[in-house]
Each structure stands twice: as structure tokens, then as C-alpha cells.
Amino acid sequence: MKDFNIAVIPGDGIGKEVVSEAVRVLETAADLHGGLSFQFTEYPWNCDYYLEHGVMMPEDGLEQLQPHDAVFLGAVGDPNKVPDHISLWGLLINIRRSFEQVVNIRPAKHIKGVRSPLHDPKGFDFIVVRENSEGEYSESGGRIHQGDDEIAIQNAVFTKKGTRRAMDYAFKLAESRRHHVTSATKSNGIVHSMPFWDEVFKETAIDFPDIKTRKVHIDALSAFLVSQPETFDVIVASNLFGDILTDVGAAIMGSIGIAPSANINLNGKYPSMFEPVHGSAPDIVGKGIANPIGQIWTAKMMLDHFGENELGNHLLSSIENVLDSGIKTPDLGGKATTEEVTNAVINELKKL
Numbered sequence: 001m002k003d004f005n006i007a008v009i010p011g012d013g014i015g016k017e018v019v020s021e022a023v024r025v026l027e028t029a030a031d032l033h034g035g036l037s038f039q040f041t042e043y044p045w046n047c048d049y050y051l052e053h054g055v056m057m058p059e060d061g062l063e064q065l066q067p068h069d070a071v072f073l074g075a076v077g078d079p080n081k082v083p084d085h086i087s088l089w090g091l092l093i094n095i096r097r098s099f100e101q102v103v104n105i106r107p108a109k110h111i112k113g114v115r116s117p118l119h120d121p122k123g124f125d126f127i128v129v130r131e132n133s134e135g136e137y138s139e140s141g142g143r144i145h146q147g148d149d150e151i152a153i154q155n156a157v158f159t160k161k162g163t164r165r166a167m168d169y170a171f172k173l174a175e176s177r178r179h180h181v182t183s184a185t186k187s188n189g190i191v192h193s194m195p196f197w198d199e200v201f202k203e204t205a206i207d208f209p210d211i212k213t214r215k216v217h218i219d220a221l222s223a224f225l226v227s228q229p230e231t232f233d234v235i236v237a238s239n240l241f242g243d244i245l246t247d248v249g250a251a252i253m254g255s256i257g258i259a260p261s262a263n264i265n266l267n268g269k270y271p272s273m274f275e276p277v278h279g280s281a282p283d284i285v286g287k288g289i290a291n292p293i294g295q296i297w298t299a300k301m302m303l304d305h306f307g308e309n310e311l312g313n314h315l316l317s318s319i320e321n322v323l324d325s326g327i328k329t330p331d332l333g334g335k336a337t338t339e340e341v342t343n344a345v346i347n348e349l350k351k352l
């Protein structure tokens, strides 16, 4: 019996609504498998916790999480209670950095039965490898002076190690896919970090002679994701560019409510963290209509990470069958509730 210890952080808003649903799916998957089980430990760290304690997680929060095999997180942020940069850096980004989750893997593909806003999605299927530890997300900088003289400085930080690590991951991933990597750059406008990014990309490519490469400025790339998404296989991007591209990827899939993501620790020292691309969606919280598919697909990525690929693929097939059958939440044009969609996935999983 393989036993996996999962730290569960529902977080804020719809995070709480979709995490419990994905946990139900994981429990069913484990039952069906027979040879594996999950122990879930829930941590109530979110913006309410902050209002009570003045911090997003306790001082020893990371120590509490560390022994787990993975962290399963919903979403963080409730701007009416806590400024977004405080909540995000206090929990989500804190965990990503402290646990050296240096790449963020975000697939996007056209799903049968889901209407993409694109006229002809041409079966697009790509994965964004988002650098997850540095780049534009940086604490280096500050604010000086006040009033009309106020200045804000934010330094982007790109290291050879961090850049190379993300690119190596992207090239290796492409070896198992369609052998193509696109680099998201902006070396025409950002004159230090992006020419550096391009150089590291070129260097990396030399080590992967079987992989075809393409370099596209981020502005054009954002447009290409809309006009020709089928031409992309693996895309490697800096932290901010990857963040933006993956919301575009989610949008062309049909809704940000279905997009999954995995923050991967590559050195084995700390657990990886699995959370969907979407946030806490304050505009639909409490209505019972949050799409649980992003969180459930994220659970599939966690199963893959544990080496349970067969079960993971069953889960993705179940998701696809449910969406194709028309059982969808309103963000996808359907009438089903969060719970109804989850129940349908569970029933489908039992059939396979």
C-alpha cells in the first residue's frame, strides 16, 4: 500500500469550494486503485487567518508543511480583507520560494465538448514552463520620497542557474512531446535581462540538438496564442510572462476555471505544490457554481507527480467525458453546480 500525506490549504474564496470537491475525487480514485491511500491534513491559512493573527501562516508553518508528500492548494487572496501583495507573498509565493518550487508547469489544450472562444482551435495542446523562483517577482527595490516626488523601483532578478533550470526542464519536457520549445522573450525592449535570457536559451538548445526552437517576443506571442495556438508545444517563460500567458491559455481553453498547474521542487528537498491557475474568484464566491475542474485536473497532475500516471490519465479521461456530456458550470455555458460536476466526474471515474 502506498500512502501519500497531503497538506491541504483551501485558502480563500472559491478555493474552499473546489478543494474539498477535488479531495472527494482523490478519495474515490484511491479506493478504485486499491493500492494507494491519501492522508489529508488541512491547514486553515488564508486572509481570515491573517485578520486574526497578523500573518498568513504561523511562524512554523513551513516546518508543518515540509514532511508532507505534497501541498494541495486552492487559491489565495481576498482583496477586501488583505491587500493582494500581502496575502500572495505571505502564503503562496512564500511556499513556492521556500520549498524551491522552481518551475511552474501549466498545460493548456483544447478539450472536446468545451467551446473555445477561438473560431477554430485546431486541437491546440501546449505546456507553459513558467520560471517560478525569480524574474520580475522580486523583493529587490523599494519606494522613496513622498507625494509628487515619490519613486518606486522594482528590480527584476535573472540568474544563470534559475534561467537554465527552467529551460532545461522545458527542453526535457519537449523530448517527451513534439520536440519543440518556444522562448518567450522581450529582448527588444528589456535590454539587460532579456538578451541574457536569449543567450541562455541558445546555450541550452545546443545540449538538445533534437529539439526545434523558436524565439518570440512576448507581445507577439500573446497574440499568436490566440491566432495560432496549435503551433506551440512547450513554451518557456519568465515568472511574469508565464503568469500572463497561462491566463491566455486558460481563456482559449474556454475558462480559467479548468486550467491546472503544478509548482515543482526539482531537488527533492521539499514537497511540490499543486494549485489551479485561477484565483479566489470573489465575484462568484458562495454561489456554488465555481468550476471544480481546474482543481480536479490539478489533482491529476499530483497523481502524475507521484508516478500514478495510469490513474492520472483515467482521471483526465473522466474529466473530458463529463465536459463532453454537457455537464458544466456556468463559466463554460452550463447550468450545473460545483457539486454536480464533481459527482459526474466521480461517476465517470467509477466506470473506467
Ligand SMILES: NC(=O)c1ccc[n+]([C@@H]2O[C@H](COP(=O)([O-])OP(=O)(O)OC[C@H]3O[C@@H](n4cnc5c(N)ncnc54)[C@H](O)[C@@H]3O)[C@@H](O)[C@H]2O)c1
Binding pocket: 014, 018, 074, 075, 076, 077, 078, 079, 084, 088, 092, 256, 257, 258, 275, 276, 277, 278, 279, 280, 281, 282, 283, 284, 289, 290, 291, 292, 294, 329, 331
Ligand atoms: N494562485 C492563486 O492563488 C491566485 C491566482 C490568481 C489570483 N489570485 C488572487 O485571487 C483574487 C482574485 O483575482 P482575479 O479576479 O484577478 O482572478 P481569478 O482567477 O480569481 O478570477 C478571474 C475571473 O475568472 C473567474 N473564475 C476563476 N476561477 C473560476 C472557477 N473555478 N470557476 C468559474 N469561474 C472562475 C472569476 O469568477 C473571475 O471572473 C485576488 O486576490 C488575486 O490575488 C490568486
Ligand SMILES: O=C(O)C[C@@H](O)C(=O)O
Binding pocket: 088, 243, 277
Ligand atoms: O502571480 C501569481 O503567481 C499568482 C497567480 O496569479 C498565479 O497565477 O498563480
Ligand SMILES: [K+]
Binding pocket: 073, 074, 075, 076, 275, 276, 277, 278, 279
Ligand atoms: K490557485
Ligand SMILES: [Mn+2]
Binding pocket: 243, 244, 247, 277
Ligand atoms: Mn496568475
